[in-house]
Amino acid sequence: MSGIDAAAPRWRGVVGAVSVVALGGAAWAWDGVNDPLARFLVAAAVVVLTAHLLGALFQRFGQPQVVGEVVGGLLLGPSALGLLWPAGQQWLFTDPVRQGLGSAADLGLVVFMFLVGCRIRPEELRVRSGALLGLGVGSLLVPFLGGTALALLVGDRLASGTRPAAEAVFLGLALSVTALPVLARILAELRLTDHPNGQLAIGAAALGDGVGWGALTVLLALAGGGHAGGAPLTVAALVVLLPAVRYGLRPALAALVDWAERQPASRTGQLLSVLLAGLLGLAALTQWLGLHPVVGALLFGAATPGGHPAVRRICRQLEGFTTAVLLPLFFVGIGLRTSAGAVLGDPAGWLLLLAVLAVAVGGKLLGAVLGTSAAGLPRSEGLRLGVLMNCRGVTELVVITVGHRAGLVNDLGATVLVLMAVLTTAATAPAHRLLERRAAARPGAIGRFRRWPGWAR
Known part of the structure; x- marks a missing residue:
């Protein structure tokens, strides 16, 4: 009742x-x-x-x-x-x-990527164990190679074909994505947040996010889609921007946050205003440079001390409105550009979708098993970790949007990738539950994992 x-x-x-x-x-x-x-x-x-x-x-x-x-x-x-x-x-x-919806969705996307960047702690991406490195590299590298090979095979079906190398690299990056925010939600629902598997998956997803977004940023710069003078100026600006963010912006934000925390009641609002202004300014700069506003938002988030109590409070404030209002507007923007009938109503579209699914899912599973097996974990654990790494979620949709706007994937390719992202994300939790039930018949498996000497919390 x-x-x-x-x-x-x-x-x-x-x-x-x-x-x-x-x-x-x-x-x-x-x-x-x-x-x-x-x-x-x-x-x-x-x-x-x-x-x-x-x-x-x-x-x-x-x-x-x-x-x-x-x-x-x-x-x-x-x-x-x-x-x-x-x-x-x-x-x-x-x-x-x-x-109007597109403009609001872009604002929500920028704030969301700032929140994602706040979760990426560069100092925590140092390898804590061989399993973390094996899972992170394997689940990133194998689907990337598979996606690149698939793009070279299908030719101009998923892209325009005018820049085959850049389009192939983009597809490889798109298939190697793991959505850190959605993965964290799924792990909480599966009660795996504090389990060694959950800790490994979160660490590997953070490592993959850092490497993947860095590679995508370089790819956008080399693709030369900028408004500020083309590829050479974009690459040169990126070479200057990255050290400026790391060695200039990051210490300045740390000092600002420390100043606000000394009087949180009166200074939190000022901190929020400064962070939002800086976030939007850096996003505008990267858009003008021809990268994408999400690149600036992610860099600003990574430079912000996300573990600080003041920043955590601000992130909670921003996250509520962003996820409740702005992100749905982003999703409908994707929906208005996506026609599932163009894929599902054509046998060739079905074949493309199945091929992309096979490479995306198989690449994650194979990469996770190979990477963790090299570190000494049982294959069954690698398989379960590979299932978790197949969660693509919102991050994949952002990558698709960036690539579509940059002309690295066409309408059909974007639709196929959107369907792949939805299907793999929806299958993550049920597939992991199925493997857990099968593993329950071997009660010593988890104990062997916890006793494995290569794991260090």
């Missing part, structure tokens, strides 16, 4: 929100309102409500909330709403509304 009582307010809130949106839409349609702000707000309300309803539904089936939110964005795009009711989708998402 208590569960029903606890759920009642939530569902009353959902019904109330649906009613408000329905009444607003009815009034809009009846009066023929054409005010751009009103249309934007109604569309944003529909997006946020759909994302949270799907997120709550997927959570009831043991999935991370973000999987439902991404599916909600896809359902509002041509894959579902545009297919079943094209006039309704065009009425809801006019060109001005799409532009």
